[in-house]
Amino acid sequence: MSQGEPILLQDHAALAAALPGARHPAVAARRAEAADRFRRLGLPHARVEAWKYTRLKDLEALPFARAEAVPATAVPDIGLGAVAARVLLVNGRFDAAASELPAVPGLTVRSLKDCLEAGDAAVLELLDRDVDETQAPLAALAGAWLEDGAVLSVDAGVAVDLPVEVVCLAVPGEGPRIAFPRLAVMLGEGASLTLVERFHGPADAVYAVDAATDIAMGAGAALNHYVLQAEGAAATHVSAARCDVPANGRYEGFILQLGGHVARRETRLRMMGAGGDAKLNGAYAATDDAVCDTTTEIRHVAAETTTDQVFKGILDDRSRGVFQGRVNVQRDAQRIVGNQLHNALLLSRKAEVDCKPELLIYADDVKCSHGATCGELSEEEIFYLRSRGIDAATARSLLLEAFLGAAIDLIGNPPVKAAFAARAAEWLALRGVA
Amino acid sequence: MANGLVIKDLHVNVGEREILKGISLSVEPGKVHAIMGPNGSGKSTLAHVISGRPGYEVTGGSVEFNGVDVLEMEPEERAAAGLFLAFQYPVEIPGVTNTVFLKTALNAQRKARGEAEMDPMAFLKFLRDKAKLLQLRDEMLKRPLNVGFSGGEKKRNEMLQMAVLEPKLAILDETDSGLDIDALRIVAEGVNAQRSPERSFLVITHYQRLLDYIVPDVVHVLAHGRIVETGDADLARRLEKTGYADYTPAA
Amino acid sequence: MASSTETVETVNELTGAYKYGFVTDIETDFSPVGLSEETVRFISARKNEPEWLLDWRLKALALWRKMEEPRWAMVSYPAIDYQGLHYYAAPKAKTDGPKSLDEVDPELLSTYEKLGIPLKEQEILAGVVAVDAVFDSVSVATTYKAKLEEKGVIFCSFSEAVQRVPDLVRKYLGSVVPQGDNYFACLNSAVFSDGSFVFIPKGVRCPMELSTYFRINAQNTGQFERTLIVAEEGAYVSYLEGCTAPQRDEHQLHAAVVELVALDDAEIKYSTVQNWYPGDVEGKGGVYNFVTKRGACRGKRSKISWTQVETGSAVTWKYPSCILQGDDSVGEFYSVAITNNAQQADTGTKMIHIGKNTRSTIVSKGIAAGRSDNTYRGLVRVLAGAEGARNYSQCDSLLIGDKSGAHTVPYIESRTPFSTLEHEATTARISDDQLFLCRQRGLSPEEAVALIVNGFCKEVLQNLPMEFAVEAQKLVGISLEGSVG
Numbered sequence A: 001m002s003q004g005e006p007i008l009l010q011d012h013a014a015l016a017a018a019l020p021g022a023r024h025p026a027v028a029a030r031r032a033e034a035a036d037r038f039r040r041l042g043l044p045h046a047r048v049e050a051w052k053y054t055r056l057k058d059l060e061a062l063p064f065a066r067a068e069a070v071p072a073t074a075v076p077d078i079g080l081g082a083v084a085a086r087v088l089l090v091n092g093r094f095d096a097a098a099s100e101l102p103a104v105p106g107l108t109v110r111s112l113k114d115c116l117e118a119g120d121a122a123v124l125e126l127l128d129r130d131v132d133e134t135q136a137p138l139a140a141l142a143g144a145w146l147e148d149g150a151v152l153s154v155d156a157g158v159a160v161d162l163p164v165e166v167v168c169l170a171v172p173g174e175g176p177r178i179a180f181p182r183l184a185v186m187l188g189e190g191a192s193l194t195l196v197e198r199f200h201g202p203a204d205a206v207y208a209v210d211a212a213t214d215i216a217m218g219a220g221a222a223l224n225h226y227v228l229q230a231e232g233a234a235a236t237h238v239s240a241a242r243c244d245v246p247a248n249g250r251y252e253g254f255i256l257q258l259g260g261h262v263a264r265r266e267t268r269l270r271m272m273g274a275g276g277d278a279k280l281n282g283a284y285a286a287t288d289d290a291v292c293d294t295t296t297e298i299r300h301v302a303a304e305t306t307t308d309q310v311f312k313g314i315l316d317d318r319s320r321g322v323f324q325g326r327v328n329v330q331r332d333a334q335r336i337v338g339n340q341l342h343n344a345l346l347l348s349r350k351a352e353v354d355c356k357p358e359l360l361i362y363a364d365d366v367k368c369s370h371g372a373t374c375g376e377l378s379e380e381e382i383f384y385l386r387s388r389g390i391d392a393a394t395a396r397s398l399l400l401e402a403f404l405g406a407a408i409d410l411i412g413n414p415p416v417k418a419a420f421a422a423r424a425a426e427w428l429a430l431r432g433v434a
Numbered sequence B: 001m002a003n004g005l006v007i008k009d010l011h012v013n014v015g016e017r018e019i020l021k022g023i024s025l026s027v028e029p030g031k032v033h034a035i036m037g038p039n040g041s042g043k044s045t046l047a048h049v050i051s052g053r054p055g056y057e058v059t060g061g062s063v064e065f066n067g068v069d070v071l072e073m074e075p076e077e078r079a080a081a082g083l084f085l086a087f088q089y090p091v092e093i094p095g096v097t098n099t100v101f102l103k104t105a106l107n108a109q110r111k112a113r114g115e116a117e118m119d120p121m122a123f124l125k126f127l128r129d130k131a132k133l134l135q136l137r138d139e140m141l142k143r144p145l146n147v148g149f150s151g152g153e154k155k156r157n158e159m160l161q162m163a164v165l166e167p168k169l170a171i172l173d174e175t176d177s178g179l180d181i182d183a184l185r186i187v188a189e190g191v192n193a194q195r196s197p198e199r200s201f202l203v204i205t206h207y208q209r210l211l212d213y214i215v216p217d218v219v220h221v222l223a224h225g226r227i228v229e230t231g232d233a234d235l236a237r238r239l240e241k242t243g244y245a246d247y248t249p250a251a
Numbered sequence C: 001m002a003s004s005t006e007t008v009e010t011v012n013e014l015t016g017a018y019k020y021g022f023v024t025d026i027e028t029d030f031s032p033v034g035l036s037e038e039t040v041r042f043i044s045a046r047k048n049e050p051e052w053l054l055d056w057r058l059k060a061l062a063l064w065r066k067m068e069e070p071r072w073a074m075v076s077y078p079a080i081d082y083q084g085l086h087y088y089a090a091p092k093a094k095t096d097g098p099k100s101l102d103e104v105d106p107e108l109l110s111t112y113e114k115l116g117i118p119l120k121e122q123e124i125l126a127g128v129v130a131v132d133a134v135f136d137s138v139s140v141a142t143t144y145k146a147k148l149e150e151k152g153v154i155f156c157s158f159s160e161a162v163q164r165v166p167d168l169v170r171k172y173l174g175s176v177v178p179q180g181d182n183y184f185a186c187l188n189s190a191v192f193s194d195g196s197f198v199f200i201p202k203g204v205r206c207p208m209e210l211s212t213y214f215r216i217n218a219q220n221t222g223q224f225e226r227t228l229i230v231a232e233e234g235a236y237v238s239y240l241e242g243c244t245a246p247q248r249d250e251h252q253l254h255a256a257v258v259e260l261v262a263l264d265d266a267e268i269k270y271s272t273v274q275n276w277y278p279g280d281v282e283g284k285g286g287v288y289n290f291v292t293k294r295g296a297c298r299g300k301r302s303k304i305s306w307t308q309v310e311t312g313s314a315v316t317w318k319y320p321s322c323i324l325q326g327d328d329s330v331g332e333f334y335s336v337a338i339t340n341n342a343q344q345a346d347t348g349t350k351m352i353h354i355g356k357n358t359r360s361t362i363v364s365k366g367i368a369a370g371r372s373d374n375t376y377r378g379l380v381r382v383l384a385g386a387e388g389a390r391n392y393s394q395c396d397s398l399l400i401g402d403k404s405g406a407h408t409v410p411y412i413e414s415r416t417p418f419s420t421l422e423h424e425a426t427t428a429r430i431s432d433d434q435l436f437l438c439r440q441r442g443l444s445p446e447e448a449v450a451l452i453v454n455g456f457c458k459e460v461l462q463n464l465p466m467e468f469a470v471e472a473q474k475l476v477g478i479s480l481e482g483s484v485g
Ligand SMILES: Nc1ncnc2c1ncn2[C@@H]1O[C@H](COP(=O)(O)OP(=O)(O)O)[C@@H](O)[C@H]1O
Pocket: B014, B019, B037, B038, B039, B040, B041, B042, B043, B044, B045, B046, B055
């Protein structure tokens, strides 16, 4: 048994009694049940198929404690420009003072803490949706410590034009700390929103983030959901987003992962109604001995739904990239289109990539495909550029930027696209990779 | 009873919608009938229903071929009885070569008619001769059915299938669309070479152009699910000038 | 205890006759039911095996007892009663034992004849194939031995090889699939009864295709054959394996092990047409096919190519693999797996790239009809030293009807930048347009499906030797019967 676990759940019952909304049986029971579940599951180990390639070694080895409530430190700006709201979650806790919350018609931003205190049924219901529990020990851990976060709602028929940013900021304490930021998003029928979730923390501190985002969409709603994971190099980051895409709903997701010592972003989409469409793309880059894991699971529950996924990753030094993408087409979910592509570039002899794309298909009128490649930068392309007078280093940097750019270009929102592209370029330049 | 194709008051629905609203038509052996009409008028629907494509509901009327009710027959039984459809949009079958496909089809039909299968060597020669007539390269016979064929090649390939299967009635559904003038001439020559007192044709076309080469005995105009006019080859020439604007939907 | 000792002694007396092929008059055709040390000793004694081989088997048994049956594959079947099986069954000799294939089993022969396999002696004499037929547990006839021996090729039953070339057997047995490799391979290592042995000496190109037919015949019998093929430097062999089993209501267990070793510049081409009894429409009966096949490309520029057409068995669990140790070695896996009715298949390959510039190709075509489940599961692993490694994988699934499932689960693990790995997978169905076109041209729905599916599988089928390709094409049609209404 690793040292981390008992500390994480030490005196859970007593501590949970002091958490927001503990007086509501539904809230308390939820935490207790999640704690039990985590005690049973423990941290993910290699025999759990979903965690075959990623071990949370820092969580296993170090005595992690819950992160304290502390004031915000400076928030890195990524140059998005004007936003409809900027919500700051510091160590998972809603920091109203440091957030920008102008009044926007049809948009409501609340702290999860307030919702829990009030026993808000709609919010609780959203947090309660089922997860395949054996696959999600970290969701159980986060559930046990459910405390605060942000709740965003957009009224039916309202289109929020500017992006809403949710910044999860880690501020370290004395020893290794773990925070549990939680985000709930509710879009009414026909509503639309651009949401940028980003994760930042100090470059050198050992800390962990176990985050979850739950999204509910009314029929015909549209969500752009962009995630920037820019944790510090010693951080453990596990975050999971879940979204049910309704009939005629539209989900466009992008995940840019550039940070963390061990980082894993999971996205679970369920295509619940005809005409639902999801695009889930992403790019990642890792260096040193970082592990960067992108896991997606798309379940086509209803007929006539389409999904498309494109992921690109760059691995340098001794880093390891993991991509697991499962597309599941349920019985009777006919006339489905589900495509998936993953390309990885290894830049060093010690770098590794593990890729497990899966198609599980139970309906016969489907067009599903996946493609995966891993390899090195094309010598031929480098040569081509050099033969045109570009030096080797520049040629490499151009090609790497272009490689990630091919995914980043799929971002539909222009300011976010520009901000993410700049962030990726900066990463490449900083690491001397490019 | 070799009285050819006889369609009486044919009504056809797709889903709730009535597409064919009472078609009557007789094509005697040896005759070439053309069906012209604006897009969406139901020409392909008629061709599909005659050949038994699933997805259509016949709500009234009859289709007989040489005295036999074809609506009761499976598509392959109709094929064996001599009905052939050249598809408006030829279908691709990856991995199955043209040669294998045609050999399998021909032998299946011969078997259904109680005839002996064709000797493989004889078949190859037979196939090559037909291909030459349509100016299809031998190499195309080895390629998977229609995969990677150009539009014109696909249409010529449909004609090759007709030439090999030697049907009694061939329905050509817009075989001319997408063909340049040379390809059009090749296709028409292929058809004309097959004309005989026993074989009849139902040539569906949107344009009069093809009918310069394949001169029809009878021309029908199909509009909004009904045959609104029937005449001789001159009718086609007239339509070329006036278009289909005259045929407004029936009240 | 006393009676079984007696049995062992009787067997020992009789085994003197074994090297001629067959025991003349055996009172017991089966090993005692159940699996124990005694069973293993019985089998080993029956085959007059040397001490080391008995020890090897016993070690496997000890390992097996500590192992758990694997459950990660996407197949489900009721628990197998390993103590309710016979682990050895020899055909009751009719007269003096089968001396030629004509005496093997007319039903079997006529089955093959129907499928167009040139199994009849005269056709064999025409020089196309040399055949070893394994009937239940015992190899009954190896034809065409003399001609092969001229070239130095050894092609005989495994038992015979143990007697004739024990050193070769000892050197290579378990060197690719060690006893404890996995549950079923371990079971096989303890109780394997017979199989084929092939040895192609340095520089020899085997002058004909070698072929083995496996048949499970007896009731309540597991079949555990073991095949070992060694191709020395520069040698070449093409080996074909065909399988059938009669229709029985109860399940039959088949847990074979195949080991291939290719030294420098050697090439082994291994083709399988697996048509074990799949069970009836409801899933009653049928063979559990839990097979471990693995080839080691030990030598530089060696090549191992697996081609399989899997149409039979109730449950298939099989991953023919290549360990690409030698620099510039090549592994190939071409597979067609068809499941219909209640069949389940979880099959694929592993390509382990160790040497430099190793290359592998995977082409898998899965067809699922009825209520069946068809899973491709494959691993491509490129180790750190395998610079210049290349893999190309293509996995296509075709679904027929809306009650079946087709799954693709590739694992791609790369430890070197200087490799190129490409994986593509698609899932689709036979389109209504394709079906209608075929019917419009005169084919029945079943003929149409057979034609379209054969087209879908073409890349794989064309890798089979001619005689097998014809059989395989027919099998594709037969195994999909009833899949379209
Ligand atoms: N499978 C179908 N489902 C729905 N509508 C159809 C279908 N097939 C044909 N139709 C409709 O029937 C009408 C006639 O189509 P078609 O026979 O293809 O016309 P034409 O060949 O004369 O252009 C069109 O309005 C078309 O949209």
